[in-house]
Amino acid sequence: MDNVPSRIGTYEPLIRLASGGMASLYVARHAGAGGFERLVVIKRVHSHLLGNRHFCDMFLEEARISSLIRHQNVVPVIDIAEANAELFLVLEYVESLSLAQLLAAAKEAGELLPPPVVSRILSDALGGLHAAHEALDMRGVSLDVVHRDVSPHNILVDTHGMSSLIDFGIAKAASSLAATGSGHFKGKFRYMAPEQVKQQPLDRRADVFSAGVVLYEALTGRQLFGGDDEGDTVLSVLLTEIPDPSSFAGAISRELDAVAHEALERRRDLRFATAARFREALVEACPPAPTDDVAAIVARLGGDLLAKRREALQEALVRSASRARPLRVVRPLAIALAALFAATGIATAAAVRLHRGHASPPASPSAIATTDAAPTGTAPVVVLPPLDDLGAASARAASRQAPHPRHLPPAPPAPSGDLHRKNPYAAP
Numbered sequence: 001m002d003n004v005p006s007r008i009g010t011y012e013p014l015i016r017l018a019s020g021g022m023a024s025l026y027v028a029r030h031a032g033a034g035g036f037e038r039l040v041v042i043k044r045v046h047s048h049l050l051g052n053r054h055f056c057d058m059f060l061e062e063a064r065i066s067s068l069i070r071h072q073n074v075v076p077v078i079d080i081a082e083a084n085a086e087l088f089l090v091l092e093y094v095e096s097l098s099l100a101q102l103l104a105a106a107k108e109a110g111e112l113l114p115p116p117v118v119s120r121i122l123s124d125a126l127g128g129l130h131a132a133h134e135a136l137d138m139r140g141v142s143l144d145v146v147h148r149d150v151s152p153h154n155i156l157v158d159t160h161g162m163s164s165l166i167d168f169g170i171a172k173a174a175s176s177l178a179a180t181g182s183g184h185f186k187g188k189f190r191y192m193a194p195e196q197v198k199q200q201p202l203d204r205r206a207d208v209f210s211a212g213v214v215l216y217e218a219l220t221g222r223q224l225f226g227g228d229d230e231g232d233t234v235l236s237v238l239l240t241e242i243p244d245p246s247s248f249a250g251a252i253s254r255e256l257d258a259v260a261h262e263a264l265e266r267r268r269d270l271r272f273a274t275a276a277r278f279r280e281a282l283v284e285a286c287p288p289a290p291t292d293d294v295a296a297i298v299a300r301l302g303g304d305l306l307a308k309r310r311e312a313l314q315e316a317l318v319r320s321a322s323r324a325r326p327l328r329v330v331r332p333l334a335i336a337l338a339a340l341f342a343a344t345g346i347a348t349a350a351a352v353r354l355h356r357g358h359a360s361p362p363a364s365p366s367a368i369a370t371t372d373a374a375p376t377g378t379a380p381v382v383v384l385p386p387l388d389d390l391g392a393a394s395a396r397a398a399s400r401q402a403p404h405p406r407h408l409p410p411a412p413p414a415p416s417g418d419l420h421r422k423n424p425y426a427a428p
Contacts, residue, residue, distance in 0.1 A: 008083040011090065013042060014316035015309070018098075020153070022046060027093060027313060029320065039093040039313070040078070050086065063089050065143050066168035069135045073128030075156065075166045091166070095159050095309075097302040099218065100152035105301035107221055115251055117297055118218045120288035124163035125155045126211060126279035132168060133204040133275060146202050150210035151191040152217065157298055159306065161291030189233045190225040194266045197234045205268045208278055212263025212271075215282070219260070220248040238266070255285035 006012070010031055017025040026042045049055055060080070067077045079090035097105075099121060106113055113121075132145045147154075147168060154167045189197060193209035196202055216224050225236040245260050246252040259281045265271040272278040299306075 005083045008088055009081045011042060011081055012320060015312045041091045041093050043089040065145060068137060069132050071128050071131035073124045073164045074131060075164045094156050096156040097298060098153050099155040099157055102157055102301060103152060112221045112249055113218060115219060115286050116289035117294055119282055119286040120294050121157055121163045122215050123279050123283055123288050125165055126275045128165040129207055130275035146204060147207045149188060150207050152214055159295060159298055161294030189230055192237060194238055197237055205271050208263055208272050208275055212260060216245055216260050219245045219252055222248055259285045
């Protein structure tokens with residue numbers, strides 16, 4: 001699986017979920033104490049980006065920021081794991097489709113998402129976006145978060161009909177790479193605000209514009225800005241006239257047209273000032289559908305894709321369990337053998353020390369253990385017999401009584417009060 005480590009700390013990658021220009025996503029199992037386990041998503045930055053120190057620093061900085069955003073419509077970063085000199089972001093697993101996948105499935109089926117369903121998806125996403133814009137650090141200081149990459153690929157629509165934003169941990173770093181001309185941000189210019197493609201200072205209103213593009217495309221099923229290359233796309237963002245969404249879909253009201261145009265105002269002073277204000281206007285112009293209606297559309301349009309993912313996960317979990325089962329059987333046996341080796345080693349080492357200290361005859365070939373010559377002041381090196389001889393040797397050791405008097409004469413009696421007298425037969 002793309003040379004991904006079989007285990008990353010307490011995480012076990014199972015299947016590849018998706019891959020983009022900057023990172024790949026994997027569903028992984030997180031195992032804890034007491035049989036605890038759950039599914040998570042691991043984001044792995046592509047190896048060709050790891051050498052860019054500036055990118056890695058900003059990537060980690062934004063990951064830490066995203067971990068501080070707490071909202072039901074934001075998928076947070078819950079951990080940063082390390083393996084093989086690589087860093088991995090760990091996020092909560094949400095069984096879902098991206099809005100991009102949902103729109104593609106609707107297009108393939110020859111239909112548009114109903115405006116109330118679009119309103120529900122976008123109102124959820126705007127709620128999470130506003131929470132990110134308002135986020136504070138642990139000292140109560142504003143984080144000044146700007147997502148910079150609000151797009152259908154970064155909005156998840158789950159099987160319960162709720163939507164969430166992802167990728168706060170990579171957006172700023174990706175924007176930095178785009179500014180260097182590296183080309184790794186190709187394809188996202190059509191969701192950028194005019195001030196963003198001009199590389200001007202950004203605030204939350206840039207995200208409002210991007211969310212406006214997403215709203216427009218979700219309502220009409222059409223790409224708003226584009227071109228043959230990045231230069232054409234930038235010119236389109238700056239200059240292309242924006243027709244009413246209702247000109248492509250009759251079910252769209254004039255009020256909804258007005259909301260889309262205000263979100264897409266190129267002069268940011270005339271745009272919605274906050275994502276919350278955008279959300280309020282959207283809900284008023286087109287009341288959102290219940291989440292059950294959204295869940296039904298996800299199941300109908302994306303059911304096959306979700307079923308294949310579930311099947312792949314089940315197969316991966318079965319393989320994982322089959323690999324773990326022999327370990328559970330072998331581990332107690334290994335512990336028992338280790339204890340036996342330790343006990344035998346201690347007994348034989350003591351016998352060797354006694355024989356060395358009193359010039360006992362050379363050990364016969366049938367002795368339980370032998371020792372290599374060791375420097376003065378160091379413990380003898382104990383060489384254990386083969387495992388097959390261990391049972392017989394242990395039996396002989398157990399049946400053997402005290403050493404023969406010819407080799408061990410009786411010790412002189414010690415004064416009854418001297419508890420610290422040295423054993424006269426201990427090795428010098």
